[in-house]
Amino acid sequence: MSKKTSLEMEVKDLDLWYDTKQALKKVNMPVYKNKITAIIGPSGCGKSTLLRCMNRMNDIIDKCRIEGEILFDDKNVYRKNYDVVELRKRVGMVFQKPNPFPKSIYENIAYAPRIHGIKKKKSLDGIVQQCLKDAFIWEEVHDRMESSAMGLSGGQQQRLCIARALSIEPDIILMDEPCSALDPIATAKIEDLMRVLVKDYTVVIVTHNMQQAARVSDYTAYMYLGELIEFGETEQIFENPQEELTEKYITGRFG
Amino acid sequence: MVEEFHNELEKLKKQVVRMGNLAQDMLKKSVKALKEKDTDLAKEILNCKNEIANMDEKIEQDALKLLTLFQPMAKDMREMATVLKMITYLARIGRYGKDIANITLELAHKPHVKELVSIPYMAKEVDSMINDALTAFENEDVESIDGFTAREKNVDELRYSIFRECLTYMMEDSKTIKRCARYIMVARYLERCGDHAVKMAEKVFYMVTGDHIDLDPPGPTPDCEL
Amino acid sequence: MGIPYTPLEGLYILLAASSLLVLVIILSFYKKLGIGKEFTYAIVKGGGQLVLIALFLTFLFQTKLWIFLIWILLLTMIIVGGHTSAKRATHMPHAFQITTPSILIGATTALIVLALSRAMPLQPQYIIPLAGMAFGNSMSICSLSLDRLVREINLNRTGIESMLSLGIPSKQAMEEYNRLSIRAALIPTIDRLKTLGVIFIPGAMAGLLIAGTDPLVAAEYQIIVYLMIVGGGIITAMTVAFLARKKIFTEYDQLAEWLYKE
Incomplete structure (x- = not known):
């Protein structure tokens, strides 16, 4: 972690309620440029919710209330009339289950750029x-660009996504849990890929x-019951967590 | 799964403590045998050689198995790492006990230059350090290793004083050289055991707190023409 | 000309015909089809409504006030149609805001075309049955398309979210499902069009034949009616797709909350 780090995005005092249930509580978290930040925590701790706040995929109207801010380019993405379509062009997302469009391999990739005007x-x-x-x-699919993406294996589908x-x-x-539906070999490939991608993203x-x-x-955030319990460099979190809750979770002494 | 791991880890730590007690015993008894020229006791120690080697082997294998199967993290990981380091230090301490027992056998046919006082005293100091390191490990409490830096310095001093004392004897009477050279070796072994106790204490500190500590910081070398 | 019996005689015949229904209802209870109750209710309600409208029509055809009263009738048709159709999307809040205008636009366009082409003389005898057909048909197409649309969106939630996450606006993200829902809604109409005259003699033509019209003229008229139905139906389905976007997505292009309850 000797390389200089700068902020790409910053979550500041973020509160999120669904109805009366508070899903996120005063979450503060930096997202550093060209680094991988992992969010861990037990089911229902709000980690996916937090992730989906970052490209505004889940603050559904009505009963959902949000306070605090997420700064991206010095602007709060929760500002009124913020252009979420533009935001999503700059904050991409990969989902838990590989979900290519039921189209050709080529079309899966070309689809969005074409809609965006290319x-x-x-x-x-x-x-x-x-x-x-x-x-x-590329090596695995370059000779069958026109065949359906649905014919690819799970791991290939996820890399396509x-x-x-x-x-x-x-x-x-x-x-969002990009490897949970994949076998260890496919998982290893995605992990390798992440390490390469992080040079540019x-x-x-x-x-x-x-x-x-x-x-x-590079960095790990541990969440529990909607709170960010601990954030730090990954080595520190896994070798020597400062919070007892983190320690308990990481060593499986939970509940 | 996790429950099983924690049970296994507990068992492993108990084994380490047992191994520690054995190593301590070997060292303590070897000095006693030396002091009292007790060859039976010295032979008994030599017999322990295999036992401690086996324990070292067994604990290491068990630990590696646990690492492979459970990939522990955080404190669990630190405990595993500490266990693996501890057994190496303890095995060494045991071996020094064996070495001292060998010296006892070599010196058995001759009287001591004079009654041994400094060596047993030094051994007692070293033993108490090993004991405190083990206790800290067993109780996951770093309080007992507080004074280790000073105690380590003290043991070093003892070694040099034994060295100087032996030099005097050897200069006075060349017939003592063979014996004194052995005493110097024993002092050297004990000093190494003290170092291992310090190393163990450092690892235990890491295990408990997650932080690294240097209990034997480089200081001015004691004034002595070696 | 026409049906050769009086209302009273008709009642006896009706009772005789009802015996079949009674049989069906008994059967449905016996077989536990679970539709007996709803079926009975539908028949009683539908039958009652028909009788009421018959009485109303009898009055309407005789009074000069029809020009005002007909508006009440049309309005009722739209509102009832809109609300009935709205029930197809159980969790969608205020679904009638979509269904009512969709039915209105589709059916009215068809009726205006009919009126302008003089296929529908501006007299209650023509306006009322044709408007009924237009609204009824638009309503069923509206229900079908809305139902299909909501189902498709729900089935493809992850696909749509992927599109949204790629910065694709909701309009484009739901395009394909719009197409599917419009097509699905029109399938029964198109199938009926294909088998016209072979499997069944459609309502309007049947009516005309019973009334003693020349079969060729009746067929012509039926085609006109079908064109109206297809045209109005497509417009309705498209309007549904167009309007539903505001309900399916939030103003920040997220899938709306109610979808998660469907």
Whole structure:
């Protein structure tokens, strides 16, 4: 962690209520540029909620109330009339279950850039190829670009989804338990991929797998019951957590 | 799963304490045998050699198995790491006990240069350090290792004073050289055991607090022409 | 000309015909189909409504006030249709805000075209049955498309969220499901169009034939009616898709909360 770190995004005093249930409590967390930040914690601790706040995927109207802010480019993404479509172009997301569009491999990648206005076949071809290469899947699919993405294995599908997220050239990639549906070999590939991606992107990953968090991330946040209990460099969190709750969770002495 | 790991870890730590007691015993008895020229006791110690080696082997294998199966983190990981380090130090201490027992056998046919006082005293100091390190490990309480830096310095001083004393004897009477050279070796072994006790204390401190500590910081070397 | 019996005679015949229904209801209880109760209710309600409207029509055809009264009738049709259809999306808040305008726009367009093309003379005898057909049909297409749309969106929630997360606006994200829902809603109409005259003689034509019209003219008229139904139906389905976006997504392009209850 000798390299100089700068802030990409910052969560400040974030409170989130669903109805009367408070899902996030005064969460403060930095997201450092070109680093992988892992969010860990037991089910229902609010880690996915926090992640989905970062690209505004889950603050559904009515009973959901949010206070505090998430700063991105010095602007609060929860400001009124904030352009979430623009935000999402810069904060990509990879979901728990691989979910390619039921289209060809090529279309999966080309889809979003085309909607965002890139119409020239040549430019699209370039983007598709680059994204697939960046996501370490080009070698496996370059000779069957027109076949359906649904025919790929789970691990390949997930890498395709990562490639798809790259197609909009985001600054941040959010990953919501991206390996929970994959076997260890596919998981290892995605983890390797994350370590490479982080040179050009900022990654935030929610994971249930503590070893995974320990292996891939630079920073780790431990959440419990909607609170951020501890945030620190990954080595410190896993070797010598400062909070008893973190210690208990990490060593499995929980509940 | 996790429950099982923690049970296994507890068992492992108990084994380490047992091994520690054995190592302590070997060292203590070896000095007693030396002082009293008790060859039977010295032979008994030599027989313990295999036992402590086996314990070292067994604990290491068990620990590696646990590491592989459970990939412990945080305090669990620190305990495992400490166990693995501790057994190495303890095995060494046991071996020094064996070495001193060997010296006892070598010196058995001759009287001591004079009655042994400094060596047993030094051994007592070292033993209490090993004991405190083990207690700290067993109770996960670092209080008992508080004065280790000073105690380590003290043991060093004792070694040099034994060295100087032996030098005097050897200069006075060349017939004592063979014996005194052995005494110097014993003092050297005991001093090494003290070092191991300090190392153990450092590891225990890491295990309990997660922080690294240097209990034997480099200071001015004691004034002595070695 | 027309049906050769008086209302009273008709009642006897009705009772005779009802015996079949009684049989069906008994059967449904016996087989535990679970529709007996609702079925009975529907028949009683529907039958009652028909009788009431018959009485109302009898009055309407005789009075000069029809030009005002017909508006009440049309309004009732829209409101009832809108609310009935709205029940298809159980959890969608204020679904009638979608269904009512969709039915209104679809059916009215069809009726205006009919009126302008003089296929529908501006007399209650024509307006009322044709408006009934137009609204009824728009309502069923509205229900079908709304139901399908909500179902598709729910089934493809992760797919849609993926699109949203790629910065694709909700309008484009739901495009494909709009297409599916419009197509699905029109399938029964199109199927009926294909089998016209083969499997069944459609309502309007049947009516005309019973009334003694020349079969060729009746067929012509039926085609006109079908064009109206298809045209109005497509417009309704499209309006549903267009309006539903505001209900399915929040103003910040997130899938709305109620979808998670569906």
